[in-house]
Amino acid sequence: MNERLPVTRTTDLGVARLLPDLDRESAWLLTVDDAPQSYLDLADPTHLEFEYARRLAHVLETAAPPGAPLDLLHLGGGALTLPRWAAAVRPGSRQRVVEADAALTALVAERLPLAAASGVVVETGDALAAVAATRPDSVDVVVADVFGGTRIPAHVTTLGYVEAVARVLRPGGVYAANLADAAPFGFLRSQLATLASVFDHLCLVAEPAVLRGRRFGNVVVAASGAPLDTAELARRAAADPFPARLMSGEALTRLVGDAAAVPDAAAVPSPRPPAGAFTIG
Numbered sequence: 001m002n003e004r005l006p007v008t009r010t011t012d013l014g015v016a017r018l019l020p021d022l023d024r025e026s027a028w029l030l031t032v033d034d035a036p037q038s039y040l041d042l043a044d045p046t047h048l049e050f051e052y053a054r055r056l057a058h059v060l061e062t063a064a065p066p067g068a069p070l071d072l073l074h075l076g077g078g079a080l081t082l083p084r085w086a087a088a089v090r091p092g093s094r095q096r097v098v099e100a101d102a103a104l105t106a107l108v109a110e111r112l113p114l115a116a117a118s119g120v121v122v123e124t125g126d127a128l129a130a131v132a133a134t135r136p137d138s139v140d141v142v143v144a145d146v147f148g149g150t151r152i153p154a155h156v157t158t159l160g161y162v163e164a165v166a167r168v169l170r171p172g173g174v175y176a177a178n179l180a181d182a183a184p185f186g187f188l189r190s191q192l193a194t195l196a197s198v199f200d201h202l203c204l205v206a207e208p209a210v211l212r213g214r215r216f217g218n219v220v221v222a223a224s225g226a227p228l229d230t231a232e233l234a235r236r237a238a239a240d241p242f243p244a245r246l247m248s249g250e251a252l253t254r255l256v257g258d259a260a261a262v263p264d265a266a267a268v269p270s271p272r273p274p275a276g277a278f279t280i281g
Contacts, residue, residue: 075098098130
């Protein structure tokens, strides 16, 4: 068993730190360049500490009947928190994780190894290239949690990227993404417009304070060619320890306003968060 001592290692894309949680004897926090990236309890993979991770899990919970296995493509790996959760609550799921930072993947494999027969395959690669190389109609859910530091890279914000995602999803499949923005939501609105140009149904889940423009924060977006179970998703989000609000339909249309889909040539990364938004001491 690994000693519960902090670990610091320079990876391909930054400086990673694994910090033991003193309140949970089997839990770890992963940071990259001091930004919290993943939280994992090795003894209880169903424990999701971060709010955005729970909201992504809510999308997965409503994507298929309870316990049914899924074919999942995760873009962005970190400490593999959500893949471990899915393996526990949906046994038999086949999961592919694409992480850009090979050294980070090696650190997680060394210090926080996956359980045997987890059904999770981890590879190093670029998110867009991985989607482009995936067989059409082969995935139930694509989960995107792609950050370069504290920003979402430009090349996974475009119409071409969303069209590539749509091609790999089976009919009724779901795309779930962790985004980050603040009022007046220029980036978020452009992402919603891009998704709406490809998918017929979408919604978002976020804390009311973020939606009211009071602070910078995470916004989880779900999109599909088939109707989403927004009623159940809203119920789960409202019952969370930090309740969140679901937005869909006319309210979402009003938020998008006159925003346009993002062509590949005009792509920009997500906005840089204000100092202290995602950092720890």
